[in-house]
Structures are given as C-alpha cells and as structure tokens.
Amino acid sequence: MLRIACVGAGYFSQFHYEAWERIENVTLVGATDCNPAVLAARVPSLAHYASAQDLLARSQPDLVDIITPPHTHHSLIDLAIKAGVKAIVCQKPFCLNIAEAEQATSLAEQAKIPLIIHENFRFQPWYRTLSNLLADAAFGDLLQITFRLRPGDGQGPEAYLDRQPYFQEMERFLVHETAVHWIDTFRFLLGEPQTVWADLRQLNPAIAGEDAGFFVFGYPDGRRAVFDGNRLADHPATNRRRTMGECLVEGTKMTAMLDGEGQIFTRAFGSNTWGTVQFEAPETGFGGDCVHALQSHVISHLLTGSPLENEARSYLSVIRIEDAIYRSHQTGQRINL
DSSP: OEEEEEEOOSTTHHHHHHHHHTSTTEEEEEEEOSOHHHHHHHOTTSOBOSSHHHHHHHHOOSEEEEOSOGGGHHHHHHHHHHHTOSEEEEESSOSSSHHHHHHHHHHHHHTTOOEEEEOOGGGSHHHHHHHHHHHTTTTSSEEEEEEEEOBOOOOSTTTTTTTOGGGGGOSSOIIIIIIHHHHHHHHHHHOOOSEEEEEEEOOOTTSSSOOEEEEEEEOTTSOEEEEEEESSSBOOOSSTTSSSEEEEEEESSEEEEEOTTSOEEEEETTOOOOEEEOOOOOOSSSTTTHHHHHHHHHHHHHHHOOOOSSBHHHHHHHHHHHHHHHHHHHHTSOEEO
C-alpha cells in the first residue's frame, strides 16, 4: 500500500484527489494548501496539515503529488527529495522556466527519485486509440494532424473568473497554459518535431496574454502537426471541456476525425462513408478519465517497474518547444528545434 500526500487544493486538484481514491494499492494520507478554507471544502475527510514541511514530516508519504502553480515547483520538489519520498508527481506548467526545470530535474535524478510531470492529455483514451491506429499503419503514409482548440470560454470581461481567474493575469496564456497539452500530445503521436512556426493573437482585452493562434510543427519526412487555437470560439459538444476541440488525422489511405464527444470516426481514402472506431472513453473524471489513467500509470511503475512516460528529463523538450513557439511569433521566423 503506497502512501500518497497532496500539496494544493485549487480547481484542478479535485480530479487528482478523486482519481487517487479509485486507485488500488494506494491510500491518501494528507494534504495541505495555502488556503485552509479551500482545502477543507475540497477534501473535508482528509488529514490537513499547516504546511508542506509539516505534511511531509508527519504523514511520511511514499509519493507526493504537487498540484500547485509553477513558481512553487522547484522548492517543493527540493523539499520532497529531502524528505525521502519514493516518487514525485508535479503538475504542468513545470516550474517557471527551462533553467529552473532543469535544476529540479537534476535534483531528482541525483537522488534517484522518479519525477513525473502531470501532463495528462496524452493519456486521454482517444489519443491512445489514435496512437494504436498510427502504429498499425492504418493511415498509410501520414500527412498531417490538425487540432482545433475551441472551448468557447474566453469571451468578455468575466472570462475564466468562475473557474481559474489567474488565467486573466498570465502574460503567456494560450500556449503556456493550454496548448502545451498538444505540444506533448503531438510528441506522443509523431515524435519530436524538427521545426516550428507560430502566429499568436490576443483577442480579449480583459486578459494579459494571447488567447488565439497557430503553430505548425515540421518533421524531416514532410509530416506536419498543426495547432489552431481560439478560446473565444466553440465547437459542438455536450461538454466542451471533454476534448476542448476537434482533431483530424490525415493519411494516404485513411482519415480519422475526433469530435467533441470523444468519438473517433474513420473514412477510407476515396470513400464518402465514415465508420465509428470502438474504444472505451469513460465519462468519469476529466477528459476521458485521463487523470486516473496517468496516476495509475505511475503507481504501476512503482509497484511493477513498468516503463514510465512523462519523466521530467523527457518533458524538458516540451518547455524548449514552448519557448521556441513564442520566439517564432516574436521574430516571424520558422525555428529549428
């Protein structure tokens, strides 16, 4: 039985806590947050601690789940390592910048403690299914993957205030907070890109950062991955946060389409008929239960030694690509990665 302690009780932490409760061979032993009232409301039945130091010293966890803003990550990772935990899970965006992320990664590696970044979109069941189709060469020669982000939550002066109000103050917003999910998802599906070009915009004057834009990944064999994001526009879905948009995967033999309900349809080249791909996509939790899938993946590694995805060393590539996207926008140039 692995002992899990959590630092943070903000909006997204609810999905972490709920998922831990459903995973076998783990037990939640405590939590802390800088706002005790929020912590009490979020997890009233869990043991509460006044600080992260107190939590780690008294609850003696095997794994600490860091569910806090980036400026806290480096110090909390250092604290957890010194407390002797067996593993650390840390939310994205990972640390404040690449230098800080590299330092935190090195600290964990020197201590031989797995540091896993909680980048969960690659664990969404529709992307795992698309990955399997790509591995089976069902598309023939892959030509392009396009994702259109359309959550429809970014209009007007009240945008984001009901859920994550700090979004309005982020100087880097669309890419740093949201599109980073597809930077990693494209890496999961296609591997590391060779080049990137970007064009970003700020449409809502109530926020500090960009809320719309494009970036294009280039690969040596001519494949492209296109992110087309606009938080003011929406897409048809019962829950627009389930997929947050629509995806098209195009090859010489087949095209696949992901819709806002989390369904995948395929069409053979030259055909006008779409077929449905059958796979399990739970309604539980967030985004097809991807938080549960990621956390279960980490526990499986700790208990059985199965391979890990999203280790910090690999995830540093995401941060470097993110920086290149902003640099491409600022210079108007395609950036070699």
